[in-house]
Amino acid sequence: MLKIENLHASIDDKAILRGINLEVKAGEVHAIMGPNGSGKSTLASVIAGKEDYEVTQGHIVFNNENIDELAAEERAHKGIFLSFQYPVEIPGVSVTNFMKTAINETRKAKGLEEMPAKDMLKLIREKSELLEIDRKFLSRSLNEGFSGGEKKRNEIFQMAMLEPQLAILDETDSGLDIDALRIVANGVNKLKNKDNAVIVITHYQRLLDYIVPDFVHVLHNGRIVKSGPKELAHELEEKGYDWIKDEVEA
Amino acid sequence: MSKYTEDDLREELKTKEYQYGFYTDIASDTFPIGLNEEVVRAISLKKEEPEWMTEWRLEAFRAWEKMTEPEWANVHYAKPDFQAISYYSAPNSKPKYNSLDEVDPELLATFTKLGISLDEQKALSGVAMDVVVDSVSVATTFKKALGEKGIIFCSISEALREHPDLVKKYIGTVVPQKDNFYAALNSAVFSDGSFCYIPKGVRCPMELSTYFRINQGGTGQFERTLVIADEGSYVSYLEGCTAPSRDENQLHAAVVELIALDDAEIKYSTVQNWFPGNAEGKGGVYNFVTKRGLCEKNAKISWTQVETGSAVTWKYPSCVLKGDNSVGEFYSIAVTNNYQQADTGTKMIHLGKNTKSTIISKGISAGKSQNSYRGLVKISPNADNARNFSQCDSLLMGNDCGAHTFPYIEAKNKSAKIEHEATTSKIGEDQIFYCNQRGIDTEKAIALIVNGFSKEVLNKLPMEFAVEAQKLLEISLEGSVG
Numbered sequence: 001m002l003k004i005e006n007l008h009a010s011i012d013d014k015a016i017l018r019g020i021n022l023e024v025k026a027g028e029v030h031a032i033m034g035p036n037g038s039g040k041s042t043l044a045s046v047i048a049g050k051e052d053y054e055v056t057q058g059h060i061v062f063n064n065e066n067i068d069e070l071a072a073e074e075r076a077h078k079g080i081f082l083s084f085q086y087p088v089e090i091p092g093v094s095v096t097n098f099m100k101t102a103i104n105e106t107r108k109a110k111g112l113e114e115m116p117a118k119d120m121l122k123l124i125r126e127k128s129e130l131l132e133i134d135r136k137f138l139s140r141s142l143n144e145g146f147s148g149g150e151k152k153r154n155e156i157f158q159m160a161m162l163e164p165q166l167a168i169l170d171e172t173d174s175g176l177d178i179d180a181l182r183i184v185a186n187g188v189n190k191l192k193n194k195d196n197a198v199i200v201i202t203h204y205q206r207l208l209d210y211i212v213p214d215f216v217h218v219l220h221n222g223r224i225v226k227s228g229p230k231e232l233a234h235e236l237e238e239k240g241y242d243w244i245k246d247e248v249e250a
Numbered sequence: 251m252s253k254y255t256e257d258d259l260r261e262e263l264k265t266k267e268y269q270y271g272f273y274t275d276i277a278s279d280t281f282p283i284g285l286n287e288e289v290v291r292a293i294s295l296k297k298e299e300p301e302w303m304t305e306w307r308l309e310a311f312r313a314w315e316k317m318t319e320p321e322w323a324n325v326h327y328a329k330p331d332f333q334a335i336s337y338y339s340a341p342n343s344k345p346k347y348n349s350l351d352e353v354d355p356e357l358l359a360t361f362t363k364l365g366i367s368l369d370e371q372k373a374l375s376g377v378a379m380d381v382v383v384d385s386v387s388v389a390t391t392f393k394k395a396l397g398e399k400g401i402i403f404c405s406i407s408e409a410l411r412e413h414p415d416l417v418k419k420y421i422g423t424v425v426p427q428k429d430n431f432y433a434a435l436n437s438a439v440f441s442d443g444s445f446c447y448i449p450k451g452v453r454c455p456m457e458l459s460t461y462f463r464i465n466q467g468g469t470g471q472f473e474r475t476l477v478i479a480d481e482g483s484y485v486s487y488l489e490g491c492t493a494p495s496r497d498e499n500q501l502h503a504a505v506v507e508l509i510a511l512d513d514a515e516i517k518y519s520t521v522q523n524w525f526p527g528n529a530e531g532k533g534g535v536y537n538f539v540t541k542r543g544l545c546e547k548n549a550k551i552s553w554t555q556v557e558t559g560s561a562v563t564w565k566y567p568s569c570v571l572k573g574d575n576s577v578g579e580f581y582s583i584a585v586t587n588n589y590q591q592a593d594t595g596t597k598m599i600h601l602g603k604n605t606k607s608t609i610i611s612k613g614i615s616a617g618k619s620q621n622s623y624r625g626l627v628k629i630s631p632n633a634d635n636a637r638n639f640s641q642c643d644s645l646l647m648g649n650d651c652g653a654h655t656f657p658y659i660e661a662k663n664k665s666a667k668i669e670h671e672a673t674t675s676k677i678g679e680d681q682i683f684y685c686n687q688r689g690i691d692t693e694k695a696i697a698l699i700v701n702g703f704s705k706e707v708l709n710k711l712p713m714e715f716a717v718e719a720q721k722l723l724e725i726s727l728e729g730s731v732g
Contacts, residue, residue: 048687052679072686081687088684092702101698102688109689141702158688 001026001063001197002047002166008057009046016042018222019058024166027194031208031233032201034219035241040201041085043219044170048082049075062166077109081164083155085171090142095154096124098142099161106162127160131187149180156187167191168199173207185210205237218244281338287311290438293338297407297441300414310427310437317431320564323593324622324654327562330501330536337439337472395455402447403458406474409445416447420478424507424544424570432503432538432564436472440505443474448483448514457712459488473504479514479549486517488715500525500535502560508543508551512573515550516543519711520567521719524559526726531589531618534561541565547573547602554710556719557584557594558726566624568597571605571633578607581707583719585700585726586619586651595625595656600633600666609640612704615651616727622654629666636666644674645703647696647727675703697724 007020016039024030034040046053047060049072060067067075090098104114115123128135133153143151152172159167169188173181188211192198200211208216208230216232217224220241225248226232236244281289290311294304319329396403402413409417427437448454479485489506502524510516518541527534537560543551553567569578580596598607607627615621621644629636644653655672677699685695700723701708708716 050683071691072683073689073691076687076689084684084687088678088680090681090684090699090702092705093698098688098698101694102685102690105691105694106689162688 002199003061004047004058005061006058007043007046007055007060009042009053009055011042011053015056016053016222017046020222020224022217022224024197024199026165026197028215029192029198029200029211029213031213031216031230032199032219032224033203033205033216033233033236035245036203038219039222040203040219041170042222044082044168044199044201047075047168048072048080073105074109076162076164077106079165081159081162081167083152083159083167083169083172085174087143087146087151087155089144091144093142095138095140095142095157099124099158102158102162123161127157130190131157131160132183133157148175149177149183152176152180152184153187156184156191160187160191163191164196166197166199168201169211170201171203172200173202173204181207182210205233208233220244220248281336283336284333285311285335285337285439289337293439293441296338297410299407299410302418303410303414306422306427307438310434311439313428314431314434314438317428317434319431323564323624324620324656325562325564325591325593327536327591332435335501338441399452399455400449401452401454402445404445406440406443406445406476409476413445413447416478417445417476420509421474421476421507424509424542425505425540430540433505433540436474436503436505436540440472440474443476443504445475446477446485446487448479448485450480451482452480453483454485457486457488459490471500471502471504473502473506475504475506476509477507477516477518478509479511479516481511482513483511484515486519486712488519488521488712490521490523490715490718501538502535503538504540506539506541506567508541510543510545510549510551510576512547512549514546515552517552517554518543518567519715520553520555520557521715521722522555522557522559522563523722523726525561526559526590527561527588529588529617531561534590535559536561537563537565539563539565541567542570542597543568543578544570545573545576545578545602545605548575549573550577550579552579552581552710553596554581554707555583555594556707556711556722557582557592558722560592561590563590563592563594565594566596568599569607570599570601571607571636572601573605574602575604576602577605580607580609580611580625581710582611583614583704583707583723584612584621584623585614585723586616586621587726588617588619590617590619592620593622593624595623597626598628598638600627600629600636600638603632603634604636605633606637607639609638609642610706611640611642612707613642613644613653614647614700614703614723614727615644615653616647618650620652620654622656624656624658626658626660627668628659629661629663629668631662633663634665636663638666638668640668640670642670642672643703644672645700646674646676693724693728696727700724700727 002024004020004022007017009017020043032040049070055068062078100120107115172184185207200213213230216228216230218226226244287308290307291304294307425433428434446458477487508516508518524535524537545551551569555567557563567580571578578598584592584594586592595611596609609625611623613621613623623642627638640657642655646653653674657670659668661668677696681699682692682695701720708719711719
């Protein structure tokens with residue numbers, strides 16, 4: 001589904017990603033771990049198409065199509081979803097209105113009619129029940145005054161509504177207490193199926209107790225320096241990242 | 251129309267035929283350019299006005315001659331040459347029509363272009379419209395239904411003929427002839443406008459709506475609107491403007507007077523979309539408007555405006571809270587893009603006891619535009635327990651535009667409570683990227699963010715108007731991001 005080849009990216013002439021290679025197939029869960037500043041969030045933003053970053057080398061291929069030149073919204077239309085580490089506030093725009101716009105813009109891009117209001121309401125009801133979200137929450141302004149847990153749960157709700165093929169969860173666990181973490185992880189697991197894929201970006205192993213990865217990759221200095229099965233995450237938790245750093249530099 | 255120069259006019263004015271009206275010779279019914287007492291008289295004569303009205307206009311004209319154009323607003327523009335403007339222009343096809351079938355098809359085509367279908371309006375929305383095209387009302391609908399309730403809704407020219415006593419009693423009582431430079435000019439030369447009277451205790455059963463449009467190049471529009479809500483009555487009035495592209499500047503100096511007698515309520519909503527000039531700042535309408543309402547005891551006046559058009563806007567819809575317990579409200583969205591300049595806001599004059607006012611102003615600036623809020627809250631010595639709440643929010647797009655806030659407060663009564671809140675924010679790249687990532691392109695993202703920002707005001711508009719206003723916001727900001 002996703003194939004990243006020798007990806008180099010920089011911001012303001014500062015190189016952040018220095019040759020990433022990664023392949024994600026349908027039905028898989030990949031975890032990307034690594035110390036602060038290793039390039040985890042940059043990788044997420046570059047896949048999603050954030051313009052601030054300049055791709056200097058390499059390619060991103062999604063469903064056999066090179067998406068290097070596509071704008072962020074076009075990538076979204078193709079089924080790439082990013083759950084933000086810091087979701088932004090949009091005052092005066094309700095969660096429902098925002099989702100309605102997002103879904104209809106995506107349908108428009110695919111040459112489809114707008115979703116009838118009746119179907120939209122049904123979809124909202126289904127997904128909010130699935131994720132145990134109080135529907136009062138959906139009439140609030142997007143992320144305005146939301147707690148950390150509410151923001152992240154809202155991200156997963158949006159993921160449920162948009163049904164992406166590839167979901168990238170950028171530090172979804174940051175700022176969450178254990179209960180909120182469990183709710184969010186359960187939501188992701190409910191949405192997971194054999195046709196979609198998830199990339200979980202995290203600093204800590206604890207989220208991976210709930211969203212169990214098929215592969216774990218360690219990012220250091222803009223490169224994937226080690227890949228392995230889910231046990232690698234436990235090893236990292238025990239030994240810390242210095243162990244990897246030492247191993248790489250040795 | 252044949253070429254008609256100022257010299258020709260001067261020549262004509264010397265001849266005796268003048269008193270019968272030189273204008274009848276002119277096929278297109280447009281006055282030659284220029285302004286003097288004779289032109290003022292001619293307008294009044296043309297409109298078959300009573301003698302006192304002619305005198306009233308002349309009084310205004312003489313005052314205007316001694317006045318100078320105000321310069322305190324935060325706007326810069328080439329001052330109009332008031333002698334280079336024609337002060338009267340009427341569509342050719344007169345007289346009045348009883349039904350739409352009689353209306354000039356060309357005119358109907360213009361309405362269609364504007365997106366106004368009178369038939370549809372009639373059938374679907376129950377909106378009675380008094381359509382002002384180039385200064386003369388050509389069609390009035392629903393008059394009969396309104397008439398049964400004793401409501402008068404007609405052009406001000408007609409009101410001067412049919413209900414002169416009402417006009418005489420109220421005109422100029424809220425905005426006196428000498429109030430300011432533009433109001434004086436309007437008082438002297440206003441060509442038409444709307445008149446509305448709601449009798450005691452009557453709740454107007456439908457939204458009253460007027461569409462204004464500047465039709466002919468080089469003709470300034472001087473609308474005069476007078477709305478009187480008698481004791482215990484209620485009316486919601488919609489004023490919408492569209493103007494087609496023009497190269498030269500066009501002057502628009504309207505006056506609106508609202509009178510809410512004891513226990514009455516007036517809601518006055520405006521969508522203003524005059525031609526803003528092109529992307530290089532060439533052309534566009536000068537919109538210099540005086541709007542003011544007077545509240546008697548327990549009365550309420552609510553102004554809601556969505557200002558997206560005009561090259562230069564100078565406009566302060568105000569409330570004089572004269573009666574005890576009266577309420578004034580001002581809800582405004584002002585959008586400026588490219589080289590537009592807006593200096594707009596309100597005045598809340600608290601005279602009575604327990605008077606309350608609310609001001610919500612949302613300014614959105616893009617391109618190289620300048621957007622100023624200017625507001626006055628004045629509490630007079632007798633206005634015990636007056637309350638005001640003001641909120642002025644500015645949204646900036648890009649680095650070349652400006653947002654300015656000039657709040658003035660004059661409190662002469664110690665029991666007054668005045669609150670003022672202001673925020674300035676910028677549409678962030680993070681917000682745009684967030685929307686992009688959800689499949690919403692940048693243009694649509696901005697529309698969404700702007701609509702969210704303006705929501706408190708959009709919610710105050712009647713339903714159909716709110717939809718139109720949202721579309722306008724989107725159109726006005728098109729191309730505002732690189």
